[in-house]
Amino acid sequence: MGSYELSIPLLGYFQLDNAATAVATLEVLAEKGFNISRDSITDGLGQVSWPGRFQILSHHPLLVVDGAMNVEGARGLKQSLVQYFGSFIRLKGRSPLNDYA
Structure with a gap:
């Protein structure tokens, strides 16, 4: 299917890796005969929401929640908070x- 220009409404640099993994998986499924179009991929990623993952609950005061479940997730969360x-x-x-950072 090639390359994509996407707008993903999720915060956190780690979401780019998650989106790339999702796209790669969907491309493999499409190659295996599943009916998955480029438009459905771009539309789906453009509308995705993931409650509890770098979710801003309040702006004043700022309150961000994240359900990082492992060391890698906690590191990604910290890096995104600093960023x-x-x-x-x-x-x-x-x-x-669970094993947490």
Whole structure:
């Protein structure tokens, strides 16, 4: 299917990797006979929402929530927070069943 020019309404640099993975997966499925068009890919990614992933709940005061579930996700979250906001205060809750940063 080739290259894409996309507008993705998700914050966080890590969402670019997620989108690239989704597009690659959809291209493989299309090659295997699934009815997946370029328009459906670009439209779908243009309308995607992912509650709880770098989601801004409030602007005044700024409150961002993210459900990073592993070390890599927590690192991506931190990098995006620094990139977008510079400094921040982190409040963390976690399950003892997951490996967090």
